[in-house]
Amino acid sequence: MSDHHHHHCRKKSFWSRRDFLFRSGGGIAGVALADLMNRQNLLEAAQSDTCEAPIPGNPFAPKQSHFAPRATAVISLFMSGGVSQVDTFDPKPALTKYAGQPMADSVVVRQGHPGPLMPSPFEFIRGGQSGLEVSEIFPNLAKKADDLAVIRSLYGRSNDHIQATYEMQSGQIRMGFPSVGSWVTYGLGAESSSLPAFVVMNDYRGGPLGGPNDWSAGFMPATYQGTLFRAVGDPIVDLQPPEGVTEAQQRARLDALAKLNEIDISKNPGNSELAARISSYELAYRMQGCAPEAVDTSAESDATKKLYGLDETITEPFGRQCLMARRLVERGVRFVQLFHGGLGNQNTDTWDAHSNLKENHTQHAAETDLPIAGLLTDLKSRGMLDSTLIVWHAEFGRMPISQRGVGRDHNPGAMTGWMAGAGIQGGQVIGASDEFGYKAVEQRISAHDFHATMLHLLGMDHTQLTYRYNGRDMRLTDVHGVPIPQIIA
Numbered sequence: 066m067s068d069h070h071h072h073h074c075r076k077k078s079f080w081s082r083r084d085f086l087f088r089s090g091g092g093i094a095g096v097a098l099a100d101l102m103n104r105q106n107l108l109e110a111a112q113s114d115t116c117e118a119p120i121p122g123n124p125f126a127p128k129q130s131h132f133a134p135r136a137t138a139v140i141s142l143f144m145s146g147g148v149s150q151v152d153t154f155d156p157k158p159a160l161t162k163y164a165g166q167p168m169a170d171s172v173v174v175r176q177g178h179p180g181p182l183m184p185s186p187f188e189f190i191r192g193g194q195s196g197l198e199v200s201e202i203f204p205n206l207a208k209k210a211d212d213l214a215v216i217r218s219l220y221g222r223s224n225d226h227i228q229a230t231y232e233m234q235s236g237q238i239r240m241g242f243p244s245v246g247s248w249v250t251y252g253l254g255a256e257s258s259s260l261p262a263f264v265v266m267n268d269y270r271g272g273p274l275g276g277p278n279d280w281s282a283g284f285m286p287a288t289y290q291g292t293l294f295r296a297v298g299d300p301i302v303d304l305q306p307p308e309g310v311t312e313a314q315q316r317a318r319l320d321a322l323a324k325l326n327e328i329d330i331s332k333n334p335g336n337s338e339l340a341a342r343i344s345s346y347e348l349a350y351r352m353q354g355c356a357p358e359a360v361d362t363s364a365e366s367d368a369t370k371k372l373y374g375l376d377e378t379i380t381e382p383f384g385r386q387c388l389m390a391r392r393l394v395e396r397g398v399r400f401v402q403l404f405h406g407g408l409g410n411q412n413t414d415t416w417d418a419h420s421n422l423k424e425n426h427t428q429h430a431a432e433t434d435l436p437i438a439g440l441l442t443d444l445k446s447r448g449m450l451d452s453t454l455i456v457w458h459a460e461f462g463r464m465p466i467s468q469r470g471v472g473r474d475h476n477p478g479a480m481t482g483w484m485a486g487a488g489i490q491g492g493q494v495i496g497a498s499d500e501f502g503y504k505a506v507e508q509r510i511s512a513h514d515f516h517a518t519m520l521h522l523l524g525m526d527h528t529q530l531t532y533r534y535n536g537r538d539m540r541l542t543d544v545h546g547v548p549i550p551q552i553i554a
Contacts, residue, residue: 116259116355125255125262134524136454136487138394145273145406146415149463150481151502155217156189159500174474180467186423195492202430205438211492212485218496218505221477227275229460234279243283246400248541257397259355261292269296270407270414284534300360372439384436419472450486458482465501478504487522517546
């Protein structure tokens with residue numbers, strides 16, 4: 066801006082945007098008015114200067130990790146409904162050998178209609194140099210086998226979707242605790258000053274059954290909860306100022322807020338919550354100018370869009386989210402949580418294959434296989450894979466016995482997940498389930514171990530990342546958790 070303009074601003078005693086937001090109490094009204102004034106060139110700073118300028122008092126200012134991190138960002142791919150381990154990444158020849166025979170009497174099924182041992186309807190293919198076994202429903206991921214560290218011995222504590230999802234997100238089966246994305250952003254902050262530190266995207270058919278609890282900040286300040294971007298239409302709601310509100314109405318509201326905030330500030334100098342509130346208004350303001358570009362996938366090349374499957378109806382929804390995840394991480398977002406599988410009809414819209422496993426898993430694999438492989442390829446070609454941790458898992462596995470003839474019931478006793486990126490040795494299998502895939506038996510890995518591993522890769526010691534609540538130093542991993550040695554090696 067010219068000196069003349071600066072002088073002009075001072076003479077009329079206009080505020081800087083930050084002053085304005087500070088004094089007005091902000092809120093959506095403040096953001097909208099700030100936007101309006103900005104368009105009339107009444108606020109000093111130009112948008113281009115402000116996208117990445119530091120925000121004073123920002124709770125997401127980058128923080129020092131405990132030790133040198135392997136990764137600086139996470140993309141978590143959560144397959145809602147419960148993926149069958151024995152049909153995806155944990156082949157069990159014994160299921161074919163003993164097909165049609167009953168399993169032990171002690172097997173408890175959640176939804177009844179138990180049947181005999183059921184072989185997988187899918188063949189397994191050996192991928193990459195490592196020869197890692199991957200189901201034929203993931204032909205593109207099989208080609209990425211050498212990037213995947215497959216964990217076949219994950220287990221959970223609940224066979225209920227809500228509790229089991231919550232455990233994989235927060236380490237707990239009772240509500241009220243921060244999710245892993247909240248812990249990561251609390252521990253590390255964000256690299257971006259114009260985008261949220263922790264972004265969540267749900268399936269276009271709806272989110273997980275537990276809803277916002279799965280990205281909640283629990284007992285931490287709400288600042289650390291995930292920011293939900295929409296799957297359909299405009300990813301971010303309320304980016305545009307509200308319609309039908311006159312400038313005079315805005316002004317009256319803001320004058321009242323300003324008075325209240327002045328009282329608040331005078332009574333509570335150095336109030337950190339107030340500072341955090343003001344910095345969140347600043348972030349909201351910046352998002353109006355900076356976030357639309359971050360989530361706009363149209364600027365990508367045709368080759369990149371094809372890589373993620375944006376040219377095919379079945380892969381387009383999840384492909385777009387995977388591409389957005391890469392764009393967000395590229396721009397400094399710390400944690401991106403994608404949920405695949407939505408609330409509609411559990412049996413068909415999620416991986417919850419009670420009645421027809423073959424049809425269900427074929428469909429959901431087709432929706433995700435190409436986009437996830439595309440994400441791995443794209444990150445690698447941009448030199449981002451080693452600094453990004455990719456995790457893939459669900460809330461539980463499924464039973465080795467049939468249900469209603471051709472489905473499988475919930476099974477928290479054994480599930481499979483994988484990690485990639487962050488310099489992890491790919492093409493390896495960690496742990497094992499029993500011969501039927503009913504229980505994790507070798508190197509059993511809990512949600513706490515899984516989370517401890519994630520934190521370690523991000524340069525954080527899970528025993529040292531604490532938050533004081535109710536007189537206790539709380540941890541994501543409670544009093545448990547051991548990082549998986551083969552992954553952090």
